[in-house]
Amino acid sequence: MTAFFDNISSISMNYLIIALFVYCLGFTLFVISILGKNWRGRKPEQHMKLWGNIAFITSLVGYVLHIMFFFTRWYSGGHIPTANMFEFMTFLAMMIMTAFVIIFLIYRSLVIGVFALPVGVIILSYALVFPHEVQPLIPALQSYWLKIHVTTAATGEAFFAVGFAGGLMYLLRTINFKSKERKDVKEQRSLEFVLFVLLMIVGFAASIFIFLAADYKATFTKDIVTKDKAGTEVTMSQPVEYVLPPIFKPSGATLVTMKPFLGIKKPLLEAPSWMKGANSGKKLNTVVWSIISGLILYGLLRLIARKPLGAAISPILNDMDPEDLDEISYRAIAIGYPIFTLGALIFAMIWAAEAWGRFWGWDPKEVWALITWLYYAFYLHLRLSKGWQGKKSAWLAVIGFTIVMFTLIGVNLVIAGLHSYSGV
Structure with missing residues (x-):
């Protein structure tokens, strides 16, 4: 069944x-x-x-x-x-x-x-x-x-x-x-930003597909403090898996495995300590990759359009x-x-x-x-x-x-x- x-x-x-x-x-x-x-x-x-x-x-x-x-x-x-x-x-x-x-x-x-x-x-x-x-x-x-x-x-x-x-x-x-007046230029730039945000979503989705197809993974472990039923604090080791190359690793996490990417064998940076939770670094990494993907896609389209x-x-x-x-x-x-x-x-x-x-x-x-x-x-x-x-x-x-x-x-x-x- x-x-x-x-x-x-x-x-x-x-x-x-x-x-x-x-x-x-x-x-x-x-x-x-x-x-x-x-x-x-x-x-x-x-x-x-x-x-x-x-x-x-x-x-x-x-x-x-x-x-x-x-x-x-x-x-x-x-x-x-x-x-x-x-x-x-x-x-x-x-x-x-x-x-x-x-x-x-x-x-x-x-x-x-x-x-x-x-x-x-x-x-x-x-x-x-x-x-x-x-x-x-x-x-x-x-x-x-x-x-x-x-x-x-x-x-x-x-x-x-x-x-x-x-x-x-x-x-x-x-x-x-075609106008160079201040009001029109402001509208042009605002609209361009909206288009860039759309391309961020498209670029991020494309990046995910590419790295999933390449079977890319990076794994970390992070100690998380929780409370049991009696209210006693208990420290647990929680795994965190990335499907995108870790520009930011979780704060205080230990690298377990990571596939090299463009010659990089370890995370470039660590998420700020004030970002709580095991997945905080992963979320920050996602945001950064969205921006990078959007910039790359936007740059390519600008290069083709030349405007x-x-x-x-x-x-x-x-x-x-x-x-x-x-x-x-x-x-x-x-x-x-x-x-x-x-x-x-x-x-x-x-x-x-x-x-x-x-x-x-x-x-x-x-x-x-x-x-x-x-x-x-x-x-x-x-x-x-x-x-x-x-x-x-x-x-x-x-x-x-x-x-x-x-x-x-x-x-x-x-x-x-x-x-x-x-x-x-």
């Missing part, structure tokens, strides 16, 4: 990998539908309709494969696959694609595929960084509220992701990259209507906000009361979920009451999803709290 479920789990992963490649193909076809509309022998409207339909159908095929992964994973694991970072991020990517399908069917605009699909691909690629073995639910997650709370919160965040993509495309379309990336991408979007981009971004956030309110606040507080005996406890994840909710409430207030549209609205959408990503990644992986199990 165990072999049967292992086989189902393997098939499930195949569905996910194929879905990722199909999404990439769908994105390429959406780009072709827009950029190649002036090809000879075909009217622009005919070209866009033909290739747009092919792109959407291709994306739907990837979406169906993604759904098949979700349910086969559920069947093999015995619980809804939203219990750890790998499962949650794959579910979030699936909800982003769900939001894409809904928004596309409402507006029938090809530009939605151009900016929504890459966000889903990046999230899904990042999910594949985490261990994907099926794990039993820990006691804290053995509740039907796992299905209700996590799924609705992720669905709201998925619509925020589409709103982010629309806002980013609006900025790429409307910022004047800032924003300035290189902007001309591609000249035929897109800025008002459509602005409207899509706003509508996506307006749809996502009430769903996020239900999932991340109301359902979460009910579950917290059942699990921990209180509705609110100022856990880091709870605090950042509240910050996210208040931020998007502020966004909708400015949009509806103060008339903040265009660039102001787009910047708010971009910044808002940055907060969402920090809540998902930064809080789970860096800040310790009751939700830290999500980062396992």
Whole structure:
């Protein structure tokens, strides 16, 4: 029976990998539908309709494969696959694609595929960084509220992701990259930083894949002081395994094994002593590698483009209507906000009361979920009451999803709290 479920789990992963490649193909076809509309022998409207339909159908095929992964994973694991970072991020990517399908069917605009699909691909690629073995639910997650709370919160965040993509495309379309005025230069640099952060995520995921393929490992042991049931302090030796070359080793840890990398046979630096926990050095190492990977990828793309990336991408979007981009971004956030309110606040507080005996406890994840909710409430207030549209609205959408990503990644992986199990 165990072999049967292992086989189902393997098939499930195949569905996910194929879905990722199909999404990439769908994105390429959406780009072709827009950029190649002036090809000879075909009217622009005919070209866009033909290739747009092919792109959407291709994306739907990837979406169906993604759904098949979700349910086969559920069947093999015995619980809804939203219990750890790998499962949650794959579910979030699936909800982003769900939001894409809904928004596309409402507006029938090809530009939605151009900016929504890459966000889903990046999230899904990042999910594949985490261990994907099926794990039993820990006691804290053995509740039907796992299905209700996590799924609705992720669905709201998925619509925020589409709103982010629309806002980013609006900025790429409307910022004047030829101007040297102070205001325009500030906007150019801010947008370039946003693109760099996206490349950090892509570069980090690529680095993980490369080193996993090379079977790279480095292992340390670190003494951790804990308390037993009687309250007596006990020192335990805990292993810490790296899959990326250790630029920073855990503070006070002992090196056990390390594969040489570029001639380096030992960690270059040690994590600061004030960073507590066995995995603190590993987390710092992850952040540093994200920055290094992003810099390398950004530098290569700048070398190819020979100009800032924003300035290189902007001309591609000249035929897109800025008002459509602005409207899509706003509508996506307006749809996502009430769903996020239900999932991340109301359902979460009910579950917290059942699990921990209180509705609110100022856990880091709870605090950042509240910050996210208040931020998007502020966004909708400015949009509806103060008339903040265009660039102001787009910047708010971009910044808002940055907060969402920090809540998902930064809080789970860096800040310790009751939700830290999500980062396992």
